[in-house]
Amino acid sequence: MREEILAEADFLERQLNHLKRVVKYARPSIVHIETTMAGNGFSKSSEVDEAGAGIIFKHDKSFFVLTNRHVINQAPLERIRIYLEDGRLIRARRVLTDRDTDVAVVEVDADRLIPAEVGDSSQVEVGENVFAVGSPFGLSQTVTSGIISAVGRRNLQLGRQGLKLQNFFQTDAAINPGNSGGPLINLRGEVIGLNTAIASNSGGNDGIGFAIPIHAALGVAEQLIEKGQVARAFFGVRMDADFDAAAAKEIGLFRARGAKVSGVTPGSPAEAAMIQVGDVITRFYGQEVEDDLQLISIVSLCPLDEDIRFEIYRDGKVIAKTVRLAARNRFEN
Structure with a gap:
């Protein structure tokens, strides 16, 4: 029995090592975002009104951060702080948003930015293993795991977001306030969704989180960048x-x-x-x-x-x- 236990432990450890490599691979492309509408900029007396996460991507020759509109929260550029995984602080140059999908795109400029690897969200199926990365309660680069619980979720009452266009992945990966704008990642280290909302009676994780399929989120972002608005x-x-x-x-x-x-x-x-x-x-x-x-x-x-x-x-x-x-x-x- 001891040999069987050791053999099974070796198998599980190999799986775990793969999961750790996936997370390590993806994290440099994920940012922590803080915004405020109070005080003068980010003085010590300022309060953080929103905290969330974002995903670095490249469009043409420029770098952008994909996140949720409610994370940016109509904050002026000087009151948006974006922290890279290595601790560097970068500033927003331009912000574009779409109310109907709760998508926001932030243009940034810094050295050594690493864009995320994007997967094919049209091929996602129920039961796939996924990771959610974000900043729940301000704790940046927090990783949780789960599965895709359902696809095509819509007609959801999601509080103040009031999203008109809904076609979500549902996941049981723990998503809490502050996870918004972070990626949902598959076992290949590819971003397949933009974590957006939770269904909760407590305000915290109840095992039901929702993510916008990444092809839809990036489609909105690219139209915002190129045209300043979204054509449905x-x-x-x-x-x-x-x-x-x-x-x-x-x-x-x-x-x-x-x-x-x-x-x-x-x-x-x-x-x-x-x-x-x-x-x-x-x-x-x-x-x-x-x-x-x-x-x-x-x-x-x-x-x-x-x-x-x-x-x-x-x-x-x-x-x-x-x-x-x-x-x-x-x-x-």
Whole structure:
């Protein structure tokens, strides 16, 4: 039995060493953020109104920090302090935010900045092991672990954030006040989410945290950097609000999942993808589509500059397709 214990301990220690290497690899790309609206700058009498975390990324030749809008909290540039993992203090040069997604991007300039490795959040599945890194209660570079508990969470009451566009990963990795803006990291050391909110009766961790998929957060950030505002994605389908279990059974689906198309906007990406009335969109950008409202949330957070994979159910068959979405404002005028 002793030999078995030692063999199993060796296996577990190898796993643990891998986890430690992942954390060590990711931490230099994670920052601690403090903002204040009180006092004059950051004098000794000033109070920190918000504390959170952020993720370093590079766009073109410039460096930025991705975080949550509520972490920045409308603070002026001189009252934003950003601490690197090595203890250095850097200042914000420019701040851009999006209220609907609670995403903020801060331009920074310093030597030896290390951008985060970004994963493919469209491939994330329930059960994956993840780490959350942030600054709970001001304790910077705190690491917790857990799994992806669910994907596509929406219609959540998240207090003062009041987010209009929701399509979250849910995780049981401990997330507390101060974790906002920090990364959710997979076992490959890749950022797959931006930790944003908790569902809690106590104000602390109750085992239910939410993260914005990183492709959605970076898509918003890149539009803010390039255009100063965010153009929401548009697909171009009208959906059948009466699609229910009986209607699903008639066309061969076991349950009423997906969004059934009742109309296609002329000249839209959906028309270019040859979507037909009666098609049921069952999967979009790596996520199962439960109903029409979820499809709206997924599409709104998709990037505009890449081919989006999706699946439809038509005539008893599942058909894989790709589409490049358009800016919504092109079809609203």
